[in-house]
Amino acid sequence: MFDLSRFIARNVTMREHSMFLADLEANADSLREKIEGRRVLVVGGAGSIGSSFIRAVLPFQPASLVVVDTNENALAELTRDLRSTPGMFVPDDYLPYPMDYTSSVFEKMFRSRGGFDLVGNFSAHKHVRSEKDIFSVEALLRNNVIGAKKLLELLAEYPPEAYFCVSTDKAANPVNIMGASKRIMEDLIFSYSDAFPVKTARFANVAFSNGSLPAGMLARISKLQPISAPSDVRRYFVSPEESGQICMLSCMLGNNREIFFPKLREAQMMTFDAIATALIEAHGFSVLRCGSDREAIEKSAALKAGGLQYPVHYAPSDTSGEKAFEEFYTETETVDLERLTALGVITGKAIPDKTGMQELLTSLEEAFASPNVGKEDIVRIIRNRYPNFAHIETGRSLDGKM
Numbered sequence: 001m002f003d004l005s006r007f008i009a010r011n012v013t014m015r016e017h018s019m020f021l022a023d024l025e026a027n028a029d030s031l032r033e034k035i036e037g038r039r040v041l042v043v044g045g046a047g048s049i050g051s052s053f054i055r056a057v058l059p060f061q062p063a064s065l066v067v068v069d070t071n072e073n074a075l076a077e078l079t080r081d082l083r084s085t086p087g088m089f090v091p092d093d094y095l096p097y098p099m100d101y102t103s104s105v106f107e108k109m110f111r112s113r114g115g116f117d118l119v120g121n122f123s124a125h126k127h128v129r130s131e132k133d134i135f136s137v138e139a140l141l142r143n144n145v146i147g148a149k150k151l152l153e154l155l156a157e158y159p160p161e162a163y164f165c166v167s168t169d170k171a172a173n174p175v176n177i178m179g180a181s182k183r184i185m186e187d188l189i190f191s192y193s194d195a196f197p198v199k200t201a202r203f204a205n206v207a208f209s210n211g212s213l214p215a216g217m218l219a220r221i222s223k224l225q226p227i228s229a230p231s232d233v234r235r236y237f238v239s240p241e242e243s244g245q246i247c248m249l250s251c252m253l254g255n256n257r258e259i260f261f262p263k264l265r266e267a268q269m270m271t272f273d274a275i276a277t278a279l280i281e282a283h284g285f286s287v288l289r290c291g292s293d294r295e296a297i298e299k300s301a302a303l304k305a306g307g308l309q310y311p312v313h314y315a316p317s318d319t320s321g322e323k324a325f326e327e328f329y330t331e332t333e334t335v336d337l338e339r340l341t342a343l344g345v346i347t348g349k350a351i352p353d354k355t356g357m358q359e360l361l362t363s364l365e366e367a368f369a370s371p372n373v374g375k376e377d378i379v380r381i382i383r384n385r386y387p388n389f390a391h392i393e394t395g396r397s398l399d400g401k402m
Helices: 004-011 022-028 028-035 048-060 072-084 104-112 134-157 179-189 214-221 239-253 272-282 291-300 354-369 377-387
Strands: 037-045 064-068 093-098 118-121 162-166 198-201 225-228 258-262 284-291 309-315 333-338 341-349
Touching: 022 028, 022 239, 028 048, 028 239, 037 048, 048 064, 048 118, 048 239, 064 239, 072 093, 118 134, 118 239, 134 179, 134 309, 134 354, 134 377, 162 179, 162 239, 179 198, 179 309, 179 354, 179 377, 198 239, 214 225, 214 272, 214 354, 225 272, 225 291, 239 341, 272 284, 272 309, 291 309, 354 377
Parallel strands: 037 064, 037 118, 064 093, 118 162, 162 198, 198 258, 225 309, 284 309
Antiparallel strands: 258 341, 333 341
16 A cells, blocks of 8 residues: 655655654644644644644643634544544534634634634645736735734734644745745734734755645556656655744744744755656556657557557646755845754844835735736835846746646
């Protein structure tokens, strides 16, 4: 039987145990002190990272856990998984709600409970493919930034002990609108740091997270469909378990306006074609390289007849917003590499001007209200505030490929 966790450990992260094990053990007492008996809200908690965060938090026995997500089916599976895991602590006050965190019913629920002690927001558009046109760009920015502001305003009325919102390594020197949205998000949450403590984390690709290319590879194999992957894109990876641990450690141990990131070496980067090859071979096939998506599709018919050569198309990336390399911090940011064993910390972030942030959001809202606005207009608005936003536009979206 194929064991995905074992495959990730041996072929993607190249480590049998969590890289944060030492930090978790060294700070176990502090983590318990900050979590035990607390009221916890997790927005976007049914996704890959949000659910991993929940699994990292529950052993420290919070008094209550409310999980909000728009994916009702994923919430049901999260609940089944938690209830079926031997030894998993689930508080008596556990409530999964299928609702939009920007909705009026969410606000009613939030106010009825008098707020929460710990709040984690994992609701986000995370894919570069979310910038294919002006409509997908608007949806991305409304979820990652504009909607998030509504939650922050609510939290300002009921200040939590800590607020965490997940960022990305693509927020450092962003080249795509998704990364830029996360950079804006960082400044937005930090602009509320005078009302309650805010923390975030930039981390690598989560191996086989929902919707990721590796997860898509696994789905293609289950359907005996060909696989396409970029041959020149190198990325850092953490396991699903590690993703939740990063967020928990940042939320509980970070100081106000700090950004955590994993201390990974360049030699630990992986290419997607290498992951695809290892995955195919782990399923008992050999790789059959093709020169195009079309050729790979044509040759995949043999798989249905029991063929053992798996058609793939590996080629250099040619889509918009694809960053050639990953980085967790910029030259202008102050970094502490000594505090924790496996995590670096970006410190000394100033409180951003809330008025300036509001002006940016207003500019975006006004642009979206115009029937003639285009993606290039949004790029220009963002670049006016973030001059280092070097957007890469090729005119081709990931949705145009397998």
